[in-house]
Amino acid sequence: MKIAVMKELYKGENRVPLVPATVEKLTKLGANIEIESGLGMPCRFEDADYVKAGAVIGSDRAEMLSSSDMVLRLRKPPMDEVETMKKGCIHVSYLDPFNEVELVDKLKEAGISAVSLEMIPRTTVAQKMDVLSSQANLGGYVAVILGADHLDKVFPMMTTPAGTIKPARVFIIGVGVAGLQAIATAKRLGARVEAFDTRPVVEEQVKSLGAKFVKVDLGETGQTKDGYAKELTPEQMAKQKEEMAKACANADVVITTAQLFGRPAPRIVDRAMLAAMRPGSVIIDMAVETGGNVEGSEVDKIVEIEGVKVIGLGNLPGRAAETASQMYSSNLGNFVDHFWDKEAGVFVLDREDEIMQGALITHNGEIVSEMYKSIMNK
Numbered sequence: 001m002k003i004a005v006m007k008e009l010y011k012g013e014n015r016v017p018l019v020p021a022t023v024e025k026l027t028k029l030g031a032n033i034e035i036e037s038g039l040g041m042p043c044r045f046e047d048a049d050y051v052k053a054g055a056v057i058g059s060d061r062a063e064m065l066s067s068s069d070m071v072l073r074l075r076k077p078p079m080d081e082v083e084t085m086k087k088g089c090i091h092v093s094y095l096d097p098f099n100e101v102e103l104v105d106k107l108k109e110a111g112i113s114a115v116s117l118e119m120i121p122r123t124t125v126a127q128k129m130d131v132l133s134s135q136a137n138l139g140g141y142v143a144v145i146l147g148a149d150h151l152d153k154v155f156p157m158m159t160t161p162a163g164t165i166k167p168a169r170v171f172i173i174g175v176g177v178a179g180l181q182a183i184a185t186a187k188r189l190g191a192r193v194e195a196f197d198t199r200p201v202v203e204e205q206v207k208s209l210g211a212k213f214v215k216v217d218l219g220e221t222g223q224t225k226d227g228y229a230k231e232l233t234p235e236q237m238a239k240q241k242e243e244m245a246k247a248c249a250n251a252d253v254v255i256t257t258a259q260l261f262g263r264p265a266p267r268i269v270d271r272a273m274l275a276a277m278r279p280g281s282v283i284i285d286m287a288v289e290t291g292g293n294v295e296g297s298e299v300d301k302i303v304e305i306e307g308v309k310v311i312g313l314g315n316l317p318g319r320a321a322e323t324a325s326q327m328y329s330s331n332l333g334n335f336v337d338h339f340w341d342k343e344a345g346v347f348v349l350d351r352e353d354e355i356m357q358g359a360l361i362t363h364n365g366e367i368v369s370e371m372y373k374s375i376m377n378k
């Protein structure tokens with residue numbers, strides 16, 4: 001079974017989909033891996049490292065795509081490469097299906113079995129292949145480091161002969177995977193940390209990391225069966241903003257991570273709230289690429305609004321590219337391994353498996369994801 005791994009074309013992307021250690025693991029399973037020449041260079045993995053791990057090196061992209069049974073990559077496939085792939089080819093990558101309707105239709109028409117790694121269910125068994133978690137975790141870490149870099153105060157309390165310096169105050173809105181890592185990182189750097197999430201179950205987790213949970217009585221909020229937040233009513237949103245305004249005004253660094261599955265991120269921090277913050281404070285909008293939690297934040301830019309530095313840099317995990325690649329690669333390797341028939345030496349697209357049911361979007365010329373069909377009214 002031939003598996004091609006494609007070089008990333010997206011500008012500024014330094015993560016790579018597969019590192020040599022995963023190639024070794026998959027080769028041992030019996031996979032024939034063909035790596036596009038230069039694949040690992042953004043993270044300093046040479047072609048020779050991949051060859052040593054058992055891969056062969058390909059240099060003709062079209063030839064690689066048209067001759068492989070499976071294609072692995074990081075980001076979604078470029079539109080003009082879909083038809084180059086073999087009918088029946090299994091394509092595994094991030095796909096962003098809810099925002100890529102045209103691409104999903106094209107994959108369907110080309111008879112590609114497209115797996116969207118974002119759609120892997122959040123179950124215990126699937127945790128080892130959960131790219132959303134591995135990358136969000138790193139994103140939370142990077143957000144705090146960025147915040148510390150852009151703030152002109154130190155994070156920890158310092159007792160010195162020159163006086164006692166108070167610790168910086170960090171407020172985190174949204175405590176999923178990214179938010180939890182952000183709390184842990186900010187605590188390690190010595191900040192005083194507060195956090196809020198609409199899911200009440202999070203309070204215990206926040207406290208166990210030594211941070212304070214900001215309580216807001218929003219009435220019924222809850223979460224979906226997969227643990228995702230439900231959208232708030234306009235009244236709940238207004239109440240949340242009122243309470244968030246106070247916590248933001250007290251903070252030196254605010255990190256927002258709030259997301260709603262399959263929908264644009266909620267707008268939580270408005271201009272009036274920014275105006276109430278101390279000049280020189282920093283806010284990092286981790287949801288900037290899905291619509292933004294902060295009014296005025298711009299993708300890949302740092303802008304100053306009402307004296308507050310609003311950081312909207314995208315792809316935060318990509319700023320720790322080597323670690324992010326190791327984690328993504330390991331997730332990808334675990335996904336392939338899970339469906340690998342060790343005796344026959346092939347990947348089995350098992351549609352009875354609940355992970356495949358969640359992640360497979362198109363197959364055999366049809367859209368097969370029930371979740372995608374219900375959200376997109378297909």
Ligand code: NAD
Nearest residue numbers: 122123127133174175176177197198227229257258259266
């Ligand atoms: P996410 O990226 O979808 O959202 C980030 C956070 O924003 C969430 O905690 C959400 O509740 C919060 N949020 C949404 N609207 C908000 C608002 N208006 N104000 C404040 N916060 C708001 O979340 P995620 O990190 O992908 O995690 C989603 C869930 O999945 C969590 O319950 C997490 O524990 C769970 N999870 C489970 C597994 C597993 O079991 N394998 C793995 C990863 C995550």
